[in-house]
Amino acid sequence: MKMNGAxxxxxxxxxxxxxxxxxxxGGTVINxxxxxxxxxxxxxxxxxxxxAGTHAADGYARATGRVGVCLATSGPGATNTVTGIATAxxxxxxxxxxxxxxxxxxIGNDAFQEVDIIGITRPCTKHSFLVKDVKDLAMIMKKAFxxxxxxxxxxxxxxxxxxxxxxxxxxxxPETVEIRSYKPKLEGHPRQVxxxxxxxxxxxxxxxxxxxxxxxxxxxxxxxxxxRKLTIPVTTTLMGLxxxxxxxxxxxxxxxxxxxxxxxxxxxxxDLIVAIGAxxxxxxxxxxxxxxxxxxxxxxxxxxxxxxxxVRVDLPIVGDVKDVLTRMIxxxxxxxxxxxxxxxxxxxxQTDIAGWKDKHPIGYKNSTTxxxxxxxxxxxRELSDDDAIISTDVGQHQMWTAQFFQxxxxxxxxxxxxxxxxxxGLPSAMGAQAAFPGRQVITICGDxxxxxxxxxxxxxxxxxxxxxxxxxxxxxxxxxxxxxxLFFDKRYxxxxxxxxxxxxxxxxAYGAKGFSTSKPGDVEKIIKQAxxxxxxxxxxxxxxxxxxxxxxxxxGAALNEMVLNA
Amino acid sequence: xxxxxxxxxxxxxxxxxxxxxxFSGRGFNIDSLTVAPTNEEKMSRMTIVTRGDxxxxxxxxxxxxxxxxxxxxxxxxxxxxxxxxxxxxxxxxEDESRAEVxxxxxxxxxxxxxxxxxxxxxxxxxxxxxxxxxxDLLRPLGLxxxxxxxxxxxxxxxxxxxx
Numbered sequence: 001m002k003m004n005g006a007x008x009x010x011x012x013x014x015x016x017x018x019x020x021x022x023x024x025x026g027g028t029v030i031n032x033x034x035x036x037x038x039x040x041x042x043x044x045x046x047x048x049x050x051x052a053g054t055h056a057a058d059g060y061a062r063a064t065g066r067v068g069v070c071l072a073t074s075g076p077g078a079t080n081t082v083t084g085i086a087t088a089x090x091x092x093x094x095x096x097x098x099x100x101x102x103x104x105x106x107i108g109n110d111a112f113q114e115v116d117i118i119g120i121t122r123p124c125t126k127h128s129f130l131v132k133d134v135k136d137l138a139m140i141m142k143k144a145f146x147x148x149x150x151x152x153x154x155x156x157x158x159x160x161x162x163x164x165x166x167x168x169x170x171x172x173x174p175e176t177v178e179i180r181s182y183k184p185k186l187e188g189h190p191r192q193v194x195x196x197x198x199x200x201x202x203x204x205x206x207x208x209x210x211x212x213x214x215x216x217x218x219x220x221x222x223x224x225x226x227x228r229k230l231t232i233p234v235t236t237t238l239m240g241l242x243x244x245x246x247x248x249x250x251x252x253x254x255x256x257x258x259x260x261x262x263x264x265x266x267x268x269x270x271d272l273i274v275a276i277g278a279x280x281x282x283x284x285x286x287x288x289x290x291x292x293x294x295x296x297x298x299x300x301x302x303x304x305x306x307x308x309x310x311v312r313v314d315l316p317i318v319g320d321v322k323d324v325l326t327r328m329i330x331x332x333x334x335x336x337x338x339x340x341x342x343x344x345x346x347x348x349x350q351t352d353i354a355g356w357k358d359k360h361p362i363g364y365k366n367s368t369t370x371x372x373x374x375x376x377x378x379x380x381r382e383l384s385d386d387d388a389i390i391s392t393d394v395g396q397h398q399m400w401t402a403q404f405f406q407x408x409x410x411x412x413x414x415x416x417x418x419x420x421x422x423x424x425g426l427p428s429a430m431g432a433q434a435a436f437p438g439r440q441v442i443t444i445c446g447d448x449x450x451x452x453x454x455x456x457x458x459x460x461x462x463x464x465x466x467x468x469x470x471x472x473x474x475x476x477x478x479x480x481x482x483x484x485x486l487f488f489d490k491r492y493x494x495x496x497x498x499x500x501x502x503x504x505x506x507x508x509a510y511g512a513k514g515f516s517t518s519k520p521g522d523v524e525k526i527i528k529q530a531x532x533x534x535x536x537x538x539x540x541x542x543x544x545x546x547x548x549x550x551x552x553x554x555x556g557a558a559l560n561e562m563v564l565n566a
Numbered sequence: 567x568x569x570x571x572x573x574x575x576x577x578x579x580x581x582x583x584x585x586x587x588x589f590s591g592r593g594f595n596i597d598s599l600t601v602a603p604t605n606e607e608k609m610s611r612m613t614i615v616t617r618g619d620x621x622x623x624x625x626x627x628x629x630x631x632x633x634x635x636x637x638x639x640x641x642x643x644x645x646x647x648x649x650x651x652x653x654x655x656x657x658x659x660e661d662e663s664r665a666e667v668x669x670x671x672x673x674x675x676x677x678x679x680x681x682x683x684x685x686x687x688x689x690x691x692x693x694x695x696x697x698x699x700x701x702d703l704l705r706p707l708g709l710x711x712x713x714x715x716x717x718x719x720x721x722x723x724x725x726x727x728x729x
Contacts, residue, residue, distance in 0.1 A: 130579055
């Protein structure tokens with residue numbers, strides 16, 4: 001059947017199993033909106049800002065594992081998506097971003113609302129397409145989804161000129177896709193896997209270091225099975241939280257700049273590091289010259305560019321993490337006797353680690369007079385559902401959440417790890433809630449970041465998305481303030497949010513519920529009350545203003561040079 | 567160390583800017599870059615001369631391979647390829663220097679492709695080291711203008727790039 005390009009776009013989305021998109025209308029997408037008007041198979045959610053729409057698609061993707069989709073008009077609509085695209089790119093989130101573009105004859109003429117969005121987003125997309133002919137549209141969409149979700153996932157942008165949306169052609173969705181220049185390597189080399197198992201079983205002081213790749217590759221189950229079989233200590237990055245249950249005795253929690261003392265000590269003293277879907281980011285390694293000086297490194301990653309980018313690697317395995325771990329489990333089962341010997345051999349190492357855990361556990365000093373942010377996080381864990389989805393903004397509250405929430409399931413933490421995007425928390429929670437209307441979705445924010453996309457309260461209320469918004473309010477841009485306190489002689493340059501906001505009234509103005517307190521005794525009561533509410537709720541906790549995130553490895557210091565109390 | 571890399575790419579919209587933006591965004595050097603179509607209709611070939619230690623070269627190769635439109639990356643550094651470059655050189659040639667320029671052109675098996683009473687324009691081909699050498703000899707005589715294509719390279723032996 002002949003259809004116009006706008007309709008074909010929607011049919012393609014349907015074929016890809018897309019049920020929800022986040023989009024904002026405008027002149028160059030008005031034809032798509034006209035088709036959407038009668039296209040009931042796709043739910044369209046209207047955010048109040050394109051950046052938020054992009055973060056919502058990202059949150060949707062992180063929570064479900066499917067490709068998130070958002071739509072924006074040309075020019076300013078497109079440029080507003082850039083922060084969201086860069087956020088997704090840094091954390092390898094599968095997304096398709098559709099932008100309207102001025103009609104093809106006008107491209108390059110500085111037309112109204114024209115911008116070279118492909119040029120602007122080139123460094124922060126996995127790939128991008130300009131649809132020049134409606135006949136290419138279906139294949140481009142097929143390729144866009146394929147590229148976004150395979151290999152190391154990432155955002156793909158499709159720039160869609162208005163005249164191509166109007167042009168008509170026969171709609172045929174391709175059954176298969178074949179790109180000769182794009183063939184991600186998914187199967188781990190069997191010989192490398194054998195070598196890896198041999199190296200692990202010979203190690204005396206091994207650590208498994210897990211990143212977001214294990215979550216994105218849906219490998220949490222295999223990871224947990226293998227590590228439990230071996231009783232091997234496991235530490236995760238911020239992005240890896242949830243891939244291995246933190247309530248497991250062999251979990252060391254998060255490592256790195258604000259990681260657990262035991263995790264950083266284990267990395268520094270290890271004789272073998274097994275990196276799984278992690279990329280040795282500077283926030284994880286600290287000073288590279290002194291990173292893991294005694295360790296051999298096995299690096300498993302689907303993206304060859306991650307291997308040997310920052311650190312030397314003794315045994316690389318390129319492949320899908322799930323596939324490689326499955327092979328490793330089989331190999332471990334073949335070597336039962338050796339595994340038993342290994343467990344005995346690493347017992348002294350486990351004693352060392354237990355010693356570090358006891359010496360400096362992740363902790364804080366509670367108070368009866370002021371609310372400690374860590375206390376709020378612990379209460380949230382205690383009172384929320386096991387499968388609750390938590391999103392965070394960026395800053396101190398993000399690190400407190402990582403340290404104190406205890407993540408036991410994959411895809412329950414949505415956080416901007418690589419780009420560190422303030423304003424991410426609220427809209428990403430919105431995306432997750434749209435995907436899972438029945439699950440508890442909580443966003444934990446600071447008073448700074450929440451105000452960067454606070455307009456999305458309207459979207460939550462209008463679409464009946466009952467996100468619970470926790471604001472840990474210290475009237476500061478807390479993380480920068482902490483750096484100023486520690487490294488800039490307490491010169492709090494522009495980090496004090498001097499105007500106090502009445503978040504209860506603000507919630508009320510949008511038609512949401514708001515609670516606020518500065519008393520530790522009210523925390524539990526407010527959380528319980530908020531969780532009972534059917535709609536979105538703001539919970540504002542006025543916290544100890546100068547509470548710090550500790551421990552901390554100062555930027556550029558070695559991983560074992562942690563500031564424990566300051 | 568200098569490396570010559572051949573990059574076979576799909577003839578798609580924006581592929582040159584993807585490659586260029588990869589080099590600038592990651593702080594890799596480009597000494598020269600050439601691009602033109604090949605015998606295969608939908609494929610172009612770039613030759614990039616770059617520099618860096620082994621680790622940087624490994625990253626350059628891997629990052630290039632990661633770009634969706636790139637079909638194959640070949641590093642010719644181990645002497646596995648032959649390289650050629652073409653240069654057009656406009657040189658001052660008056661009175662006594664006219665004969666000297668002609669001698670140099672002859673020695674390098676170059677060609678005069680344009681002539682005026684005051685200048686010669688020379689076409690020289692060879693590997694980039696040879697081009698450097700002729701330029702070193704012509705420079706004292708008065709180099710007015712220079713354009714180089716940058717190196718192109720192809721693998722030695724009977725096999726094509728597909729093997």
